[in-house]
Amino acid sequence: MRHFIDLKQWDKSQLxxxxxxxxxxxxxxxxxxxxxxxxxxxxxxxxxxxxxSFELAAKQLGAEVINIDSHLSSIQKGETxxxxxxxxxxxGIKIFIIRHKQNDMVQQIADALGNDVAVINAGCGTxxxxxxALLDMFTIMGHKQQFTNLTVSIVGDMLHSRVTYSDVTAxxxxxxxxxxxxxxxxxxxxxxxxxxxxFDNINQGxxxxxxxxxxxxxxxxxxxxxxxxxxxxxxxYQLTNDRLQLAKPDAxxxxxxxxxxxxxxxxxxxxxxQSVILQQAANGVFCRMALLxxxxxxxxxx
Ligand code: CP
Numbered sequence: 001m002r003h004f005i006d007l008k009q010w011d012k013s014q015l016x017x018x019x020x021x022x023x024x025x026x027x028x029x030x031x032x033x034x035x036x037x038x039x040x041x042x043x044x045x046x047x048x049x050x051x052x053s054f055e056l057a058a059k060q061l062g063a064e065v066i067n068i069d070s071h072l073s074s075i076q077k078g079e080t081x082x083x084x085x086x087x088x089x090x091x092g093i094k095i096f097i098i099r100h101k102q103n104d105m106v107q108q109i110a111d112a113l114g115n116d117v118a119v120i121n122a123g124c125g126t127x128x129x130x131x132x133a134l135l136d137m138f139t140i141m142g143h144k145q146q147f148t149n150l151t152v153s154i155v156g157d158m159l160h161s162r163v164t165y166s167d168v169t170a171x172x173x174x175x176x177x178x179x180x181x182x183x184x185x186x187x188x189x190x191x192x193x194x195x196x197x198x199f200d201n202i203n204q205g206x207x208x209x210x211x212x213x214x215x216x217x218x219x220x221x222x223x224x225x226x227x228x229x230x231x232x233x234x235x236x237y238q239l240t241n242d243r244l245q246l247a248k249p250d251a252x253x254x255x256x257x258x259x260x261x262x263x264x265x266x267x268x269x270x271x272x273x274q275s276v277i278l279q280q281a282a283n284g285v286f287c288r289m290a291l292l293x294x295x296x297x298x299x300x301x302x
Contacts, residue, residue, distance in 0.1 A: 022287045039063045094296075126165075157187045158189045184228070185200055208248060252275075257277070
């Protein structure tokens with residue numbers, strides 16, 4: 001068994017291989033392969049999409065899934081996340097799907113558990129959400145011929161967004177032409193590469209885009225809430241129908257969720273013809289099925 005912590009563990013052909021496996025799973029061409037595997041969803045932060053789609057993915061592959069709600073667990077009595085995981089391993093859990101607010105905690109738990117079980121990163125800290133990036137790439141592939149001629153614009157609070165870092169990593173592995181990061185200066189991350197361009201003007205940042213990814217303001221990860229002036233952010237950065245006209249006519253609109261409607265995105269864009277936001281949620285199940293197969297089947301993507 002093996003862990004899946006960071007997209008950087010894959011090269012381009014491995015990432016394509018996983019995306020292809022997700023496509024086969026979506027087409028119904030793969031037999032369930034995790035029959036009776038004990039899987040634990042261990043979320044130390046709230047989640048709707050990631051937790052539910054991992055649970056559905058595991059069940060569709062025949063696994064037995066338990067969900068640990070950290071608010072109802074012995075974490076509340078002072079137990080560490082590592083001790084919780086070690087106790088679950090002692091009870092027979094083989095696959096751990098973990099979300100944690102600390103950047104390195106999923107890796108720390110994987111190190112403590114060892115290689116006879118698998119750990120999957122379901123989002124940690126502000127830097128990594130690799131299964132989200134996988135489903136985002138899968139969704140883009142469903143609408144665009146190739147990555148190498150795409151301009152992808154990410155708009156919103158990128159400084160506190162684990163999705164930004166993982167999406168940028170995946171887009172770079174796949175050789176995307178250009179990445180536009182669009183945000184007020186205080187919410188821009190430190191990401192530099194020849195094809196990464198930063199904009200504090202949304203009109204410039206959306207110009208000629210093929211893919212737009214909107215992100216919410218992640219105030220739960222901010223040191224102080226006053227970092228952002230909401231009315232000003234809405235006025236200058238909200239994704240509206242008028243602003244969408246600046247992108248290519250066949251541009252797709254994405255959002256990892258949860259959305260804050262009326263803040264980073266209007267209802268008409270979120271529910272509009274160019275939105276693929278619910279397709280992302282649907283595709284998440286197949287991508288997470290592929291990841292679950294990857295961690296138990298060493299023949300995949302090596
Ligand atoms: N995109 C995402 O991670 O959503 P959840 O927090 O609901 O899992």
